Amino acid sequence: MRRTILLTLNAIFIFFDSFGQDYLGDKKADIIIGLNDSTYKISFTQTVVQVDTFWYQNDTVTHLDTIVNLKVSVNGFEKIELEYFFDQFDNLCDSIEIKYYCSQCVDKHIKELLVNKERKWRQLDKDNYISRRQTTKTIIKDPTTSRTVTKVGSPYMTIKRTVDNPVCATIYFYIPMMDKDKWRQLTKK
Numbered sequence: 807m808r809r810t811i812l813l814t815l816n817a818i819f820i821f822f823d824s825f826g827q828d829y830l831g832d833k834k835a836d837i838i839i840g841l842n843d844s845t846y847k848i849s850f851t852q853t854v855v856q857v858d859t860f861w862y863q864n865d866t867v868t869h870l871d872t873i874v875n876l877k878v879s880v881n882g883f884e885k886i887e888l889e890y891f892f893d894q895f896d897n898l899c900d901s902i903e904i905k906y907y908c909s910q911c912v913d914k915h916i917k918e919l920l921v922n923k924e925r926k927w928r929q930l931d932k933d934n935y936i937s938r939r940q941t942t943k944t945i946i947k948d949p950t951t952s953r954t955v956t957k958v959g960s961p962y963m964t965i966k967r968t969v970d971n972p973v974c975a976t977i978y979f980y981i982p983m984m985d986k987d988k989w990r991q992l993t994k995k
Contacts, residue, residue, distance in 0.1 A: 827919060830961055830979050831941050832899050834874060834892050841878060850878040884908035901980035909974040916965060919977065925961055928993050937961040938993045941981055956986040960993070 829837050834852075841848050853875045874892040879885075885907040890899045906912045920927050926938035942959035959981040967975045 827902065827922060827925060827961070827963070827979050829890065829899055830902055830981065833897070834876060834890070834899065837876065837890055837899065848878060848880060850876060852876045884911050901978065903979075904977045905973045906975045906977075907972055912967075912975040916975070916977075919963070927963065930992065933965050935963040935965075936989075936992050937963075940989065942983070943986075944983065957983045958986050958989045959983050960989055 829840070838850075841850055855873045855875065874894070874897075876890040876892070878888040878890070880887070887905040887907075889903040889905075891901045891903075892898065893900055906915060920935070924939065927935040928938055929935050937960050940958040940960045944957045944959075946955055946957060947953070948955050962980055962982055964978045965975060966978070
């Protein structure tokens with residue numbers, strides 16, 4: 807009986823560990839569908855923040871940026887909070903933050919994140935990892951040299967541990983764009 811409960815709890819939290827990093831690059835609507843279709847009891851809220859920015863040309867033009875934040879809470883055997891960020895209302899998820907509150911559990915969760923075969927994480931230093939799988943590719947023309955430059959986006963993960971806080975670790979996922987040669991250098995074995 808106890809073994810069954812532990813296996814069930816382990817399956818729940820493996821689900822949320824991969825759930826965090828696997829939704830990077832997905833639409834908000836798809837993430838909400840996944841949350842609603844889950845067999846687990848999840849609470850989530852969303853916040854829309856609108857920020858005015860100004861572009862100066864001949865006239866002052868107001869441009870309205872929208873940042874959407876989707877917060878997900880998991881309470882049960884342990885507490886986990888996930889936060890998804892979108893740069894427009896239903897655009898792609900461009901960053902994720904996961905907060906862990908169980909100091910005895912966090913090492914297991916980090917190991918589960920690092921063995922994700924889809925991401926193929928490569929450690930850069932103590933706290934930072936980059937995926938060996940690029941998710942986006944853009945070819946742009948460098949205005950200074952008129953040469954074409956290839957930029958790639960590859961998931962990046964930062965793990966920050968805290969001591970004597972309710973939150974014992976926070977993991978950030980995002981997709982920075984970088985020169986393809988730099989990405990190759992960072993991800994080579």
